[in-house]
Amino acid sequence: MAEHTHHHQHESTPLIIPALETAEEMSKACVRFLETLSPDLRRKAEIPFDQGERLRWHFVPIDMFERKGVLIQEMNQKQRDVAFKLLATGLSEKGYQKATAIIDLEAILGDIERAQGTYSHPRGPELYFFTVFGDPDGSQPWGWRVEGHHVSLHFTIVNRKLISPNPSFFGSNPGEVKQGEHKGLRILSTEEDLARSLLKSLTPDQRSKTIINADAPHDILTRDNPRVEIQHAEGIAIESLSTAQRQMTMDLISEYVDRMPDQLAGIERKKLQHADLNAIHFAWAGGEERGQPHYYRLHGHSFFVEYDNVQNNANHIHSIWRHLDDDFGFDLLQYHHQNGHSQ
Numbered sequence: 001m002a003e004h005t006h007h008h009q010h011e012s013t014p015l016i017i018p019a020l021e022t023a024e025e026m027s028k029a030c031v032r033f034l035e036t037l038s039p040d041l042r043r044k045a046e047i048p049f050d051q052g053e054r055l056r057w058h059f060v061p062i063d064m065f066e067r068k069g070v071l072i073q074e075m076n077q078k079q080r081d082v083a084f085k086l087l088a089t090g091l092s093e094k095g096y097q098k099a100t101a102i103i104d105l106e107a108i109l110g111d112i113e114r115a116q117g118t119y120s121h122p123r124g125p126e127l128y129f130f131t132v133f134g135d136p137d138g139s140q141p142w143g144w145r146v147e148g149h150h151v152s153l154h155f156t157i158v159n160r161k162l163i164s165p166n167p168s169f170f171g172s173n174p175g176e177v178k179q180g181e182h183k184g185l186r187i188l189s190t191e192e193d194l195a196r197s198l199l200k201s202l203t204p205d206q207r208s209k210t211i212i213n214a215d216a217p218h219d220i221l222t223r224d225n226p227r228v229e230i231q232h233a234e235g236i237a238i239e240s241l242s243t244a245q246r247q248m249t250m251d252l253i254s255e256y257v258d259r260m261p262d263q264l265a266g267i268e269r270k271k272l273q274h275a276d277l278n279a280i281h282f283a284w285a286g287g288e289e290r291g292q293p294h295y296y297r298l299h300g301h302s303f304f305v306e307y308d309n310v311q312n313n314a315n316h317i318h319s320i321w322r323h324l325d326d327d328f329g330f331d332l333l334q335y336h337h338q339n340g341h342s343q
Contacts, residue, residue: 015274016335018161022089022263026157029086030136030144036079037070045070049134049142055226055328059169059318061121061149062129069131069145073124083130087146090155090165095259098170101187102150103128108182109173123149141333150318156329158336164329165264166322168256173316175309188317191307194252195296199284201245202236209236216286216295220306220318227330228322233299235283249282253298256305256321268303275301286310302326 034042047053047068058065072080088096103125110123127148134142136157143156150171156164170188177185186192202210212234222228238246257268279301286294293314298305304322309315325331 015271016162016332017267017270019163019263019267020161022261023157023161023163025089026086026144026155026163027136027160029082029089030132030142033079033082033086033130034132034136036082037075041070041074041079044068044074045130046132049140051133053131054133054143054145056224057145057147057152057154057167057226058224059147059150059152059171061123062127063121067129067131067147069129069147071126072128072130073126086130086144087153090144090146090153090261092258092261092265095261098187098259099146099151099153101185102170102172103148105172105174105177105185105187106149108177108180108185111180112174112177121149141329141336143329154328156332158329158332162329162332162335163264164323164326164332165260166327168259168321169319170259171316171318173312175312175315175317178315188319190255191252191319192290192309192317194248194255195284195307196288196290196294198245198248198252198282199288199296201248206236206240206245209240210282210284212283213285216293216308216310218308218310220295220308220320222304222306222320222322227327228304228324230299230304233279233281233283235281235297235299237278238280238282239278249280249298252282253280253300253303253305256298256319259321271302272300287314291315 034045037045053068075083087099091099106123106125106127110119113119128151129147131145133144134140136142139160141156141158146153150173152167152169154167172188175186175188177183199210221230238249241249257265260268281299283297286292291314293310295308302324304324307319309317
């Protein structure tokens, strides 16, 4: 098992790149959202930035984890429209389409479970929370979150221009709809197919370095931890890949980066280029064919991707983009405090 220890944590200066336009769009959309809410709903939506609630998160159904914020089902149509406009500021068009498709998939999942007699959790596209931390119109750090089953998106804004868009979780159950009018729908198909193509392209020697376990873990290993605690990069380093395989790896990373708005995706690409690309590792666990339980991980100098498809006969996907040091804006907030800004 190839292991490579990252000594990056708290050692190198983080690459701090402003995203002023996106930060302003988020601020305006968030203020607009709060203004449309009734006093009661606004009280539910707003939470102080420095409370621990900001770091509490999960991707399970709403009856399995208590969340704070305003549910879509509590909003009238105007409030919903404005809420989704806020969501759109945190995602690219492609990312927004994925997020809304995952939210809509809850209705399909509910129908499937009722037909099978397995309906056990509340399902529905209205069961997602919008939450705002701090003041989106002030000078202090603030943030916002959209969360429910299989969508967990977190944004931290510092100095009105720096943004941490992680963690960013998308899941899909079913991974592929097998019956009914939506038969064949695969919302996270590219995340699965690109990784499998990369695996299939490997030589036996490369494969022996890449496959870290014959069995896939039951879920992503980072779970709902506020920080990624996996320090050792396992699997094969990009420097051991051919030019074509390196390109496939970068295409797979791009599938996650491209969920973000253009300005933030551009910043992520600069961070990737700034870091040692050769340090990126790709690891796989589980079966190699579609329909077999499988898992993969991409571990870079600063970023961390996990993908798992094990549950429901390997037709239930969990995928996440994280930062090793800047989930929930940890790095940005440290930079903010070191540069003389008070919280």
